Amino acid sequence: MLHQDDNILKFDIPEIIFGRGSLSKIGQCAARLGGEKVLVVTDPGIIKAGWIDECLRYLQQERLRYVVYDNVVTNPRDFQVDQGVSLYLKKDCDVIIALGGGSSIDTAKGIAILATNHGTVHEYAGCNLVHHPIPPLICVPTTAGTGADISQFAIFLDIRKKIKMCVLSRVIMPDISLIDPELLTTLSSELIAATGMDTLTHAIEAYISSLSWPMTDPHAIHSIKLVAEHLVTATKTKDLTALEGMAIASLEAGMAFSNAILGAVHALSHPLGGLYDLHHGLVNSVLLPAVLDQNLSHARPKFAYIAQAMGLELRGMRFEEAVLHAPEKVKNLIEDLELPTRLSRLGADAGDIPIMAEMAQDDICMQTNPCSYSTQEIEAMYKEVW
Amino acid sequence: MLHQDDNILKFDIPEIIFGRGSLSKIGQCAARLGGEKVLVVTDPGIIKAGWIDECLRYLQQERLRYVVYDNVVTNPRDFQVDQGVSLYLKKDCDVIIALGGGSSIDTAKGIAILATNHGTVHEYAGCNLVHHPIPPLICVPTTAGTGADISQFAIFLDIRKKIKMCVLSRVIMPDISLIDPELLTTLSSELIAATGMDTLTHAIEAYISSLSWPMTDPHAIHSIKLVAEHLVTATKTKDLTALEGMAIASLEAGMAFSNAILGAVHALSHPLGGLYDLHHGLVNSVLLPAVLDQNLSHARPKFAYIAQAMGLELRGMRFEEAVLHAPEKVKNLIEDLELPTRLSRLGADAGDIPIMAEMAQDDICMQTNPCSYSTQEIEAMYKEVW
Numbered sequence: 001m002l003h004q005d006d007n008i009l010k011f012d013i014p015e016i017i018f019g020r021g022s023l024s025k026i027g028q029c030a031a032r033l034g035g036e037k038v039l040v041v042t043d044p045g046i047i048k049a050g051w052i053d054e055c056l057r058y059l060q061q062e063r064l065r066y067v068v069y070d071n072v073v074t075n076p077r078d079f080q081v082d083q084g085v086s087l088y089l090k091k092d093c094d095v096i097i098a099l100g101g102g103s104s105i106d107t108a109k110g111i112a113i114l115a116t117n118h119g120t121v122h123e124y125a126g127c128n129l130v131h132h133p134i135p136p137l138i139c140v141p142t143t144a145g146t147g148a149d150i151s152q153f154a155i156f157l158d159i160r161k162k163i164k165m166c167v168l169s170r171v172i173m174p175d176i177s178l179i180d181p182e183l184l185t186t187l188s189s190e191l192i193a194a195t196g197m198d199t200l201t202h203a204i205e206a207y208i209s210s211l212s213w214p215m216t217d218p219h220a221i222h223s224i225k226l227v228a229e230h231l232v233t234a235t236k237t238k239d240l241t242a243l244e245g246m247a248i249a250s251l252e253a254g255m256a257f258s259n260a261i262l263g264a265v266h267a268l269s270h271p272l273g274g275l276y277d278l279h280h281g282l283v284n285s286v287l288l289p290a291v292l293d294q295n296l297s298h299a300r301p302k303f304a305y306i307a308q309a310m311g312l313e314l315r316g317m318r319f320e321e322a323v324l325h326a327p328e329k330v331k332n333l334i335e336d337l338e339l340p341t342r343l344s345r346l347g348a349d350a351g352d353i354p355i356m357a358e359m360a361q362d363d364i365c366m367q368t369n370p371c372s373y374s375t376q377e378i379e380a381m382y383k384e385v386w
Numbered sequence: 387m388l389h390q391d392d393n394i395l396k397f398d399i400p401e402i403i404f405g406r407g408s409l410s411k412i413g414q415c416a417a418r419l420g421g422e423k424v425l426v427v428t429d430p431g432i433i434k435a436g437w438i439d440e441c442l443r444y445l446q447q448e449r450l451r452y453v454v455y456d457n458v459v460t461n462p463r464d465f466q467v468d469q470g471v472s473l474y475l476k477k478d479c480d481v482i483i484a485l486g487g488g489s490s491i492d493t494a495k496g497i498a499i500l501a502t503n504h505g506t507v508h509e510y511a512g513c514n515l516v517h518h519p520i521p522p523l524i525c526v527p528t529t530a531g532t533g534a535d536i537s538q539f540a541i542f543l544d545i546r547k548k549i550k551m552c553v554l555s556r557v558i559m560p561d562i563s564l565i566d567p568e569l570l571t572t573l574s575s576e577l578i579a580a581t582g583m584d585t586l587t588h589a590i591e592a593y594i595s596s597l598s599w600p601m602t603d604p605h606a607i608h609s610i611k612l613v614a615e616h617l618v619t620a621t622k623t624k625d626l627t628a629l630e631g632m633a634i635a636s637l638e639a640g641m642a643f644s645n646a647i648l649g650a651v652h653a654l655s656h657p658l659g660g661l662y663d664l665h666h667g668l669v670n671s672v673l674l675p676a677v678l679d680q681n682l683s684h685a686r687p688k689f690a691y692i693a694q695a696m697g698l699e700l701r702g703m704r705f706e707e708a709v710l711h712a713p714e715k716v717k718n719l720i721e722d723l724e725l726p727t728r729l730s731r732l733g734a735d736a737g738d739i740p741i742m743a744e745m746a747q748d749d750i751c752m753q754t755n756p757c758s759y760s761t762q763e764i765e766a767m768y769k770e771v772w
Contacts (some may be wrong), residue, residue, distance in 0.1 A: 008405035015556075016601065019394035170401075214612075214634050215402065218604035226600075248600050315701065 011215040011259045013150055014139075014174045016251065020244070023180040026055055026097065026140065027062035033136035033175055035095030037065045039088045041108040042100045043072040046142055049186035055099055055140070067091045069111075075157045075164070075277050076103045081110030081121050088115050088135075095136040098174075101195070102146030102155075102280065105139050109154035109172050112137050121156050125165035127364065130172055137174045142183045144234075144246035145195025145281050147202050149177040150254030157274060164274040166364050173258070179251055181244040189235050192246070193337040196231040198281035199223065199250045200330070201288050204306060205263035206256035208299035209368040213260070220256035221309050223249045228310040228329070232336050264373065265291045267363035268381060271356035278346050285339050286346065290384040292327040294377070298370040343386050353382045397601040397645045399536055400525075400560045402637065406630070409566040412441055412483065412526065413448035419522035419561055421481030423451045425474045427494040428486045429458040432528055435572035441485055441526070453477045455497075461543045461550070461663050462489045467496030467507050474501050474521075481522040484560075487581070488532030488541075488666065491525050495540035495558050498523050507542050511551035513750065516558055523560045528569045530620075530632035531581025531667050533588050533640030535563040543660060550660040552750050559644070565637055567630040575621050578632070579723040582617040584667035585609065585636045586716070587674050590692060591649035592642035594685035595754040599646070606642035607695050609635045614696040614715070618722050650759065651677045653749035654767060657742040664732050671725050672732065676770040678713040680763070684756040729772050739768045 017025055030038050038059055042052055047070055059066050069084045088096070088111055096115075098108035110121045112134035117124065124130050139149035148154065154167045184192070200223075206212060207220035230245030268291065269283045296303055304322035308314050310329035314322050334341060344350070357378040360366065366373075373381075403411060416424050424445055428438055433456055445452050455470045474482070474497055482501075484494035496507045498520035503510065510516050525535035534540065540553045570578070586609075592598060593606035616631030654677065655669045682689055690708035694700050696715035700708050726732060743764040746752065752759075759767075 008403060008408045008411065011402040011404070013399065016397040017394060018397070018599075018601070022394045025394065213404075214608065215404070215637070218608050218638075222600065222604050251601070252604075 009213050009215070012152070012170060012173060013255050013258065014177045017176060017178045018251070019180065020182050020240070021180065022178055023051070023054060023140065023183065024058055026138065026178060027058040027064060029138050029176050029178060030059065030064055030095050030097060031062045033095055033138070035064060035136060037091065037093045039084070039091070039093040039096045039111065040066055040068045041072060041084060041096060041098045041104050041111065042068065042070050043104055044070055046100050046104070051099060051142065051183060055097070067093065072100060072104045072107045074103050074279055075273055076107040076110070077157050077159045078121050079159065080107055081114060081156065084111040085114040095138070097138045097140065099140045099142065101141065101143040102148045105141065105146060105148040106154045106156065108137060108139070109148070110156055113167070113172060121167065122158065122165060124167045124169070127168050128170070130167065130169040134172060138176045138178060139174045140178045140180065140183070141250070143187060143191060143195040144184055144243065144250040145198035147199070147250060147254030147257060149174060149179070150251060151258035153258065157277070162274050163359065164270040166270070168364060179247050181240065181247040184243040184247060185238055185240065192238070193231070193235040193339055194279055194281035194285065196227060196234065196246055197285035197288070197334070197337070197339065199246065199253045200227045201265050201284040202253035202257040202262065203227065203249070204288070204292070205265055206253065206260040207306065208295060208302050208370050209260040209263055210370060211260045211368050216256040216260040219252035220260070221305055223252040223256065224306055224309040226252070228333065231333065235337055261368040262365040263369035264295065264366060267360045267366040267369065268378065270363050271359040272343065272348055275352060275356070276346070276348055282339065282346065285334055286341060286343055286385050289327050289331050289334070290381045292330060294373070294381060295370055296323060296327065341385065343382065350386055353379050356382060395599050395601070398538070398556060398559060399641050399644065400563045403562060403564045404637070405566065406568050406626070407566065408564055409437070409440060409526065409569065410444055412524065412564060413444040413450060415524050415562050415564060416445065416450055416481050416483060417448045419481055419524070421450060421522060423477065423479045425470070425477070425479040425482045425497065426452055426454045427458060427470060427482065427484045427490050427497065428454065428456050429490055430456055432486050432490070437485060437528065437569060437572070441483070453479065458486060458490045458493045460489050460665055461659055462493040462496070463543050463545045464507050465545065466493055467500060467542065470497040471500040481524070483524045483526065485526045485528065487527065487529040488534045491527065491532060491534040492540045492542065494523060494525070495534070496542055499553070499558060507553065508544065508551060510553045510555070513554050514556070516553065516555040520558060524562045524564060525560045526564045526566065526569070527636070529573060529577060529581040530570055530629065530636040531584035533585070533636060533643060535560060535565070536637060536640030537644035539644065543663070548660050549745065550656040552656070554750060565633050567626065567633040570629040570633060571624055571626065578624070579617070579621040579725055580665055580667035580671060582613060582620065582632055583671035583674070583720065583723070583725065585632065585639045586613045587651050587670040588639035588643040588648065589613065589635070590674070590678070591651055592639065592646040593692065594681060594688050594756050595646040595649055596756060597646045597754050602642040602646040605638035606646070607691055609638040609642065610692055611695040614719065617719065621723055647754040648751040649755035650681065650752060652751035653746045653755065654764065656749050657745040658729065658734060661738055661742070662732070662734055668726065668732065671720055672727060672729055672771050675713050675717050675720070676767045678716060680759070680767060681756055682709065682713065727771065729768065736772055739765050742768060
């Protein structure tokens with residue numbers, strides 16, 4: 001499904017506007033895309049941090065009208081998309097701004113899909129099932145982790161079935177990703193660390209993906225390097241230069257994974273997010289070392305470059321030896337960030353492992369992992385970090 | 387003019403479709419962009435090579451109608467754009483495909499501009515002067531050098547004044563760049579070498595540009611590496627793997643320079659193209675070593691990485707020493723390609739040096755060179771390679 005034309009590769013990203021203070025351009029961007037009435041999708045934390053007030057001022061400066069939908073939570077639910085699209089249609093909006101983390105952006109994508117394609121998001125879960133163009137969409141990420149502002153992915157929680165649904169379609173790529181590193185300054189240290197590990201997972205999985213190519217590789221490896229350089233400092237000090245480094249890391253990881261897709265970490269992570277409503281970045285962080293250990297023999301040379309990007313001096317080292325350092329470098333980073341390393345600590349139930357293993361095997365992200373796994377092997381990976 | 391907001395950087399590229407045999411997707415691309423009647427812009431050499439017949443077959447398969455404008459020459463003239471837009475309007479076209487080198491693509495961009503903005507291309511020469519969106523535009527490059535398929539630039543020859551006009555506007559970026567390395571197999575060795583040196587110039591100038599940033603740098607440096615690896619083999623053997631490497635090099639150089647802009651080589655090259663109608667890649671190749679010698683002290687660390695990307699082993703070498711190897715590596719490559727190294731051999735007249743130096747100083751590409759030059763210094767660079 002992801003390999004329709006073996007020889008033909010694609011690379012598609014939104015227009016990117018990047019820089020400290022770039023939020024001030026949001027009104028001009030919305031106006032340039034033909035907007036007159038904006039639906040702003042966000043969550044209460046972002047409102048409290050003051051970013052929505054600032055955003056609305058910029059919209060006013062361009063004489064744009066707006067309405068705010070702020071009922072977004074982590075792992076956005078299908079019914080929240082329904083609420084949002086009702087508001088969009090009732091208020092005659094014509095452009096959507098997502099200002100928030102991955103959850104706000106995915107909710108905005110869901111609203112955009114239903115605004116022109118109708119029905120419910122369940123109908124679009126899968127690959128290339130969205131057919132009608134969506135309204136103009138501008139994403140302003142407030143975490144350095146999601147990549148949803150760059151990507152052709154959107155993930156929703158089916159609240160009844162407790163599963164995560166993945167929509168993958170070129171049609172849902174935002175028009176503009178506006179990235180202002182200053183927005184990261186109001187994040188908690190815990191969220192900087194967890195979303196930063198999401199970035200690292202995106203970058204590593206895209207780099208070793210079976211669909212990686214010279215257009216995605218330089219961004220993936222540079223993203224890994226930036227995470228190694230900046231994530232600990234960003235988490236511990238909220239230094240703006242470190243946060244800016246993480247903003248670029250997230251952007252580049254997004255460019256890589258939206259075009260090379262992901263791998264087994266995300267496949268194993270989605271069932272946990274669906275069943276227990278856990279934070280996506282945190283779950284990825286716990287799973288990453290265990291999956292890397294298993295993937296190690298299937299993308300050998302690339303693991304040496306991952307280790308190098310994370311600070312290993314390759315000089316004078318045998319390549320086979322360098323490869324083994326990659327999971328170790330990742331584990332050290334997680335330790336430095338003081339993030340949890342066991343799924344049981346996050347509140348998961350070991351009795352669900354068999355069903356989660358089956359869901360993980362069917363996950364769309366497993367298709368581009370450098371190797372395939374039996375459900376027994378997947379169960380073993382879950383148990384490794386339980 | 388190029389630095390309106392010092393903190394805010396932009397990165398914008400078309401959707402990219404890449405791979406051997408990807409020309410077969412051209413009909414689907416045109417249909418997807420809403421086209422029913424296609425204007426195909428090309429030159430007689432491409433028709434003779436058989437690529438237009440193949441392209442038209444793919445359009446027929448999608449039941450698209452078409453008309454071909456094939457009066458394109460090197461350094462496309464203003465009046466050719468006028469001819470093309472008359473045909474576009476008279477035949478009720480609604481999408482444009484450029485299938486050719488930089489000249490075909492720039493002609494297509496000119497036609498696209500006038501189709502919706504009217505007037506003549508002279509009115510749009512400069513920065514961000516194109517206001518109305520252009521018709522859907524798909525570019526299929528047949529050289530690995532132009533970058534026009536990726537870029538926000540178009541260059542036209544004012545045939546009366548004998549100057550090159552540069553249009554730089556986000557609005558003229560193509561919708562899709564479709565890159566099929568097989569199209570390069572019918573190029574002459576001379577053109578592979580000259581257009582390949584254009585790619586190298588794009589990559590180096592973007593890499594040391596004052597607007598370069600982490601989004602453009604990885605592509606610029608990777609492009610330089612690919613040119614060093616593949617250009618001589620591509621030129622001498624037309625090996626498809628080497629041509630594919632050059633196609634990626636051209637793509638990445640285009641991504642870098644469209645967003646970081648260029649420098650003094652292009653500023654000095656444009657007057658020569660305008661006055662003597664010389665091949666752009668060839669002129670860039672002659673000028674590149676002389677300009678690098680002068681730029682050397684203004685982007686020091688980056689020149690060491692350029693030398694490294696071109697094969698220099700940095701290990702154990704002082705950084706200052708490594709820097710000096712960059713122009714040498716470029717000169718060696720030009721020697722291996724057996725390309726001319728003196729402007730006088732291309733038919734330029736030394737009496738024009740003072741007027742060319744003034745034109746070069748005013749050129750938009752000079753604004754992003756890592757340093758500025760007096761007209762005397764520019765004259766000295768011209769004389770260096772005369």
